[in-house]
Amino acid sequence: MSSPREPFVALPQDPAAALEAYDPQLGHGPWDAHHVAHLLRRAVGGARPGQVEEMRRSTAHGVMERLFTPSDISLESIWGASGVALAATNERPRLASWWLMKLAQDEYALGNRLAVFWHDHFSTTWSKIADGQQMLTQHSAQLVLGAGPFRKLLHAMVEDPAMLRFLDGDSNRRGLPNENLARELFELFALGPGNYTEADIREAARALTGNTVRQGSFVFEKMFHDPEPKKVFGKTIQNGKQLVDLIIEQPACADFLVNKLWRYYVSPDPPKDVLQLLAERWREHDLDTGWLVRTLLSSRAFHATPSMFSLIKSPIDYVVGVIRAVSGRPDPREMDAACARMGQELFEPPGVQGWQGGSAWIHTASWLERTKFAFAVAAGRRGFMRDAPLGKLFPERHRLQAKALLDDVLRVMLPTGLGEERRATLQNQLESSPNRVTTTLLQETAYSVMCLPEYHLS
Amino acid sequence: MSPTRRDFLRLAGAGAMLLPGVSMAGMRAALSPQDSKRRLVMIFLDGGNDGLNTLVPSSNDAYYQARPELGLKGKSLIKLNDDFSLHPSLSAWQELYQEGALSMLQAVGYDRPDYSHFVSRDIWHSGKRNMTESSTGWLGSAASRRSSALLPPVALGVAEAPLLLKTATGTGLTVGDMESFYVDRLPQMPEEMNQSGALALIHQASSLAYEASNRLRAVAAKVPEGKHYPDSALADRLKLMARFARADDGPQVMWTRLGGFDTHALQLGAHASLLQQLGEATAAFRNDLAVDGSYQNTMVLIYSEFGRRVAENGSAGTDHGAAGPMFVIGGGARGGLIGKAPSLTDLDQGNLKAGIDFRAVFSECLRDWLGWPPHDLFDGKFADGQASAGLLKA
DSSP: OOOTTSOOOOOOSSHHHHHSBOOGGGTSOOOSHHHHHHHHHHHHSSOOTTHHHHHHTSOHHHHHHHHTSOOSSOHHHHHHHHHHHHHHTTOHHHHHHHHHHHHHHOOOTTSHHHHHHHHHHSOOOHHHHOOHHHHHHHHHHHHHHTTSBHHHHHHHHHTOHHHHHHTTGGGOOSSSOOOHHHHHIIIIIISOTTSSOHHHHHHHHHHTTTEEEETTEEEEOGGGSOOSOEEETTEEEOSHHHHHHHHHHSHHHHHHHHHHHHHHHTOSSOOHHHHHHHHHHHHHTTTBHHHHHHHHHHBHHHHSGGGTTOSBOOHHHHHHHHHHHTTOOOOHHHHHHHHHHHTOOTTOOSSTTOOOOGGGGOSHHHHHHHHHHHHHHHHTOTTTTSSOOGGGGSOGGGTTOHHHHHHHHHHHHOTTOOOHHHHHHHHHHHHTOGGGGTSOHHHHHHHHHHTSGGGGBO | OOGGGSOHHHHTTOOOSOOTTOOHHHHHHHHOHHHHHOEEEEEEEETOOOGGGTEEOTTOHHHHHHOTTTOOOSTTSEEOSSSOEEOGGGGGGHHHHHHTOEEEEEEEEOSSOOOOHHHHHHHHHHOOSSOOTTOOOHHHHHHHTOOTTOOOOEEESOSSOOGGGOOSSOOOEEESOGGGOSOSSOOOOOOOOSOOHHHHHHHHHHHHHHHHHHHHHHHHHHSOOOSOOOSSHHHHHHHHHHHHHHSTTSOSEEEEEEEOOOOOSSHHHHHHHHHHHHHHHHHHHHHHHHTTTGGGGEEEEEEESOOBOSSOOTTSSOOBOSOEEEEEEETTBOOEEESOOOOSSSOBTTBOOOSEEHHHHHHHIIIIIIOOOOTTTSOGGGTTSOOOOSOBOO
16 A cells, blocks of 8 residues: 555564554654654544644654643633533534534544544444433543543443433343343443353343433432342442442453554554553553553554555544545534435444444445545535635646646645556546546546545545 | 446456356356346344244243233234234234235244344354454355346445445445435546555445446336335335336345344333334335235345343343344245244243254245355355255245
8 A cells, every 4th residue: 555655664573562652763664744644644533734744844752742732722622612502402413513523623632533432432322312411421521531541431431321321221220130231331341242241241230220310410329229249250249330340450351442442543453462462551551541542653563554554434534534634614514414424423323332334334325425525525515615615725836737736636635645656547547537628627636536445544 | 447347247346256066056046037036135123123022922921921011912912823913013014914925933043142232243144153354244245156247235224334245355235325326426546456455345345336326226217116105214225125126137135224123121112113114114015016016026034133031121121132033024935933932931041042043044045035055155054055944935
């Protein structure tokens, strides 16, 4: 996938070396557009115009410092009030559009893109909850606690009103417990299949009795709580809080989360020995997710050539990435509608398992929607380019020269570039395109670049 | 070369070569005109359908003891025989049953059942008890052995590509609705070069999308929309499937899902509403195809990843279980109850034991209904493709 001009950066065989911070000054590899654009795609959803050039002039360490330091006037303080107002409308597309706008502007690596990971991980659907305030409460908890110790986040999610209602924890009573939350807590949220027994689930469901929701808030109702002791993983516990602490102590917990975060940030095929070492170190860091994400995005494994373009962009990654690349100021509702047509609605994952992701994002129906979005952006339709027509991004003198124009568009949209041969054939096609009569060459070029299979990889 | 000039077969990711072990008789059967008219429609009840409250053991005391709150009783039940009734919301199926057009396979499942939705769903769709990262779907694999320019199986109304259709090289053909199944204009596409992995997969999906959008629109354009469908998303999809099913060159296998069956709490209302949607939409589909007799060539297979626990929980709901019934409507099936009724007292961790393996049902449908050789699609003793559930008429 890499352009022939790029030097190949190998994944170090030694696990400790793979987790070292990538340092061009130590000869680990270059600090060029390739690496900067890769980092920006994974950390915040993509580069904005000029950002790659600017960050290349800084050091890798300096860029990481910046990405991992929240700004003084945080995005959340600016957008907070409107979020509350939009949640009060109880309309999913409004709150989803609000989140997409935050994603398009966020420059903090532990901000909104990490929150999408947690939303996918601790999935709750708007259609079952039907309460904007509770969905916003859950989002805020995932955004704030998601960057810290996993233990705190897990405690918060087990007592989160939307989660309790989603997985029927609110009707889990002593005598005839409801296993829904207990099962997903083990299988999907903290341990993964194979790391517990059916008996553990039944006991855990009993421990969670009494946790419920009153007037939209979490309460512990003693009269619903099963007072007998419960035996989970061979240990005797009493309640939900002890259950969460016991889960966190299981070695499988760090293993499970490290694997999943690696697949979100680094590559679809994590090396087992590296994961094992990383899980050990994560335990030493109190399962602090901020530490883990920074370690992942700094690592030599992350900057190794095989990790680049190894992931498939979700609809949100794709739409947000395009809007960031062209500095678009889109109609927020159109962003959400586009993502929805491609198969991803924020606050409405397909079920408790979240989105399957990866290659499942790509199929004929979703692909046609991806091309339609690209066409709308290139053609300036559907309000995607309200204040920033595509032409503003590119020097006017290049408008009629396919070669220079393609270079310009690739620099903005796909900073890594294409292989020489592929670039040349695309240029030939653009030069001989009969569509120049009906559209400008600039639009045609931008459209075709956004429809390249390469563009849909991260 | 423009994508429109590419060989459709290659785009579909379907290797045209004969696989070792495929008999010529099997291939002839697969290509015979009669078989190519046959259609299979699959409806996946996502979340784990409560089989006991769908096909109700209405004279079994153990059922009512296990379900003091959820046990269905009374005159509204649709009585099938002395022992079984259908859920009242399935009244649209009563006529089908009387005509022998409704078959019910009892206690379908598999050994060592998994109680996770996601693991169990993947077992049903990969056809294998143990999966790996590179697992493919049995239907996608079966279709990839088919020759010529036939349209591959199509999935309707999916946000993400289902494992069932996945092959080693592609994610399969999916359609949202025909109104949006087009591309504004083909983008410029440089020739693919040494692509592998995700890049090759995206390239394959994009080429298939550009080609299939034209072909499926042409197929749908030949057949007018059927009438008298209820107002639901499932009914809309079945209405489109009926158009595909009627066209000579339409896809032979169509798949869709109906979600919401994970009824852990306050189950009665939600389940009734889902079954009503299912019953009305499938009956409308069948009546639509009955107008010209094409229902004789069409079989509708309805299944779920598992049934639910025999005993209800304390939330007026049911937790994850194991075996459950499968329903088949239309052409070729025997009609009535098939297989032994599961015991409600001899249970495995509170769940029904399977009497029929789902792989036997799918093998039989592929082999004897579609004429598609099922060998090597399923694992263990089902690998030879000889298994049968006794679903089809002799």
